[in-house]
Amino acid sequence: MTSVTPTVDRASLRxxxxxxxxxxxxxxxxxxxxxxxxxxxxxxxxxxxxDPLVSTMAAFSxxxxxxxxxxxxxxxxxxxxxxxxxxxxxxxxxxxxxxxxFLIGVLPTHASIGGTAAVLLVLMRFAQGxxxxxxxGGAVLLSSEFGDPKKRGxxxxxxxxxxxxxxxxxxxxxxxxxxxxxxxxxxxxxxxxAFLLSxxxxxxxxxxxxxxxxxxxxxxxxxxxxxPSAPISEVFKHERRALVAAIFVRVCPDxxxxxxxxxxxxxxxxxxxxxxxxxxxxxxxxSAGQLVLMPAFGALSDRVNRRKLYxxxxxxxxxxxxxxxxxxSGRSFGLLLVGIVIALVIHAALYGPQAAxxxxxxxxxxxxxxxxxxxxxxxxxxxxxxxxxxxxxLAGFDSWLALALYVVxxxxxxxxxLALARAARDExxxxxS
Numbered sequence: 246m247t248s249v250t251p252t253v254d255r256a257s258l259r260x261x262x263x264x265x266x267x268x269x270x271x272x273x274x275x276x277x278x279x280x281x282x283x284x285x286x287x288x289x290x291x292x293x294x295x296d297p298l299v300s301t302m303a304a305f306s307x308x309x310x311x312x313x314x315x316x317x318x319x320x321x322x323x324x325x326x327x328x329x330x331x332x333x334x335x336x337x338x339x340x341x342x343x344x345x346x347f348l349i350g351v352l353p354t355h356a357s358i359g360g361t362a363a364v365l366l367v368l369m370r371f372a373q374g375x376x377x378x379x380x381x382g383g384a385v386l387l388s389s390e391f392g393d394p395k396k397r398g399x400x401x402x403x404x405x406x407x408x409x410x411x412x413x414x415x416x417x418x419x420x421x422x423x424x425x426x427x428x429x430x431x432x433x434x435x436x437x438x439a440f441l442l443s444x445x446x447x448x449x450x451x452x453x454x455x456x457x458x459x460x461x462x463x464x465x466x467x468x469x470x471x472x473p474s475a476p477i478s479e480v481f482k483h484e485r486r487a488l489v490a491a492i493f494v495r496v497c498p499d500x501x502x503x504x505x506x507x508x509x510x511x512x513x514x515x516x517x518x519x520x521x522x523x524x525x526x527x528x529x530x531x532s533a534g535q536l537v538l539m540p541a542f543g544a545l546s547d548r549v550n551r552r553k554l555y556x557x558x559x560x561x562x563x564x565x566x567x568x569x570x571x572x573x574s575g576r577s578f579g580l581l582l583v584g585i586v587i588a589l590v591i592h593a594a595l596y597g598p599q600a601a602x603x604x605x606x607x608x609x610x611x612x613x614x615x616x617x618x619x620x621x622x623x624x625x626x627x628x629x630x631x632x633x634x635x636x637x638x639l640a641g642f643d644s645w646l647a648l649a650l651y652v653v654x655x656x657x658x659x660x661x662x663l664a665l666a667r668a669a670r671d672e673x674x675x676x677x678s
Contacts, residue, residue, distance in 0.1 A: 272407065527581050542593055
């Protein structure tokens with residue numbers, strides 16, 4: 246490829262950062278709203294059963310569908326992102342996730358239409374997953390390909406802030422509703438408000454993204470005539486090691502996040518007898534801290550060895566559950582808050598640099614496809630089954646120790662991925678004027 250040094254003005258760079266941040270935040274608001282509802286409402290609304298734990302497991306099964314459908318989004322939209330461009334694809338993914346989420350807010354429950362309600366819920370969850378499966382890779386590239394490759398950790402972290410920002414918004418809305426409404430009102434119609442609000446949020450995200458230009462990196466690839474015709478097959482043929490490494494490094498962070506933002510709500514209410522609002526508040530505070538910590542850790546990874554930073558955070562992730570569960574056994578809200586906040590600090594140390602670590606494994610012309618495949622396939626073996634496995638392990642062993650050991654196993658997988666990972670690839674500098 247002919248080396249050309251494009252110039253990008255700072256206004257375009259800021260718009261790209263905002264578009265990446267806002268778009269993923271809005272989509273993760275949708276996803277997080279579902280996650281919280283699955284842990285607190287969907288069990289008895291869509292999957293009623295005599296045992297509350299069985300209902301919760303059924304609800305978490307639909308949570309997993311959102312991860313299992315991600316590879317389809319990664320395959321379809323990842324390919325289109327490398328062939329057609331980043332901007333077009335990101336508009337489609339935002340629309341897909343937003344419409345599916347809005348429709349969840351108007352779905353009839355099991356009491357109205359029986360088992361059909363669960364089927365419709367699963368279909369909407371599937372659509373959410375497809376949209377997010379195609380979103381992440383493009384959102385990361387949107388900001389990082391406008392910026393200096395030497396500062397990729399910071400610029401790519403814009404998309405990484407999406408999950409805590411979306412989680413904060415979703416938990417905030419649901420916590421406020423739970424505070425203002427009675428339990429009966431919240432269970433009857435209050436939870437729907439969070440899903441219906443997605444229409445306004447998605448409209449705002451579209452307004453920002455439609456005003457964007459294509460990234461300088463993709464423009465250069467298109468002008469040189471080197472856009473891939475079959476990017477998926479090229480990734481599997483020529484960049485298999487990069488794909489495996491990128492998949493493995495995502496596993497532990499996904500499971501850690503599922504434990505401390507989703508399953509922890511079930512554990513504290515059903516095992517510790519604490520209130521739902523206490524758990525939502527703790528997760529909200531921890532997520533608020535991540536808004537600052539993720540870009541900070543992303544920037545730190547530009548200054549130190551990115552893989553070593555990731556390794557230290559992975560080891561901390563493996564250790565923390567052994568501290569957390571004894572810490573909260575006394576049912577103290579203060580200790581619960583400390584435990585969740587520290588867990589999300591560790592997660593930020595992983596998730597902040599993660600986008601840069603994954604995207605730099607792949608060549609520029611295959612980066613959207615490779616990153617999307619890694620992100621979505623890792624979700625299947627990581628976050629998709631994590632809440633369900635946590636619930637099953639707790640039911641089977643009746644001990645938090647099994648949950649902690651599960652996190653250790655995922656940490657080992659991530660460390661193997663780091664051993665396979667390459668350092669950043671050399672590429673054309675993008676000069677910011």
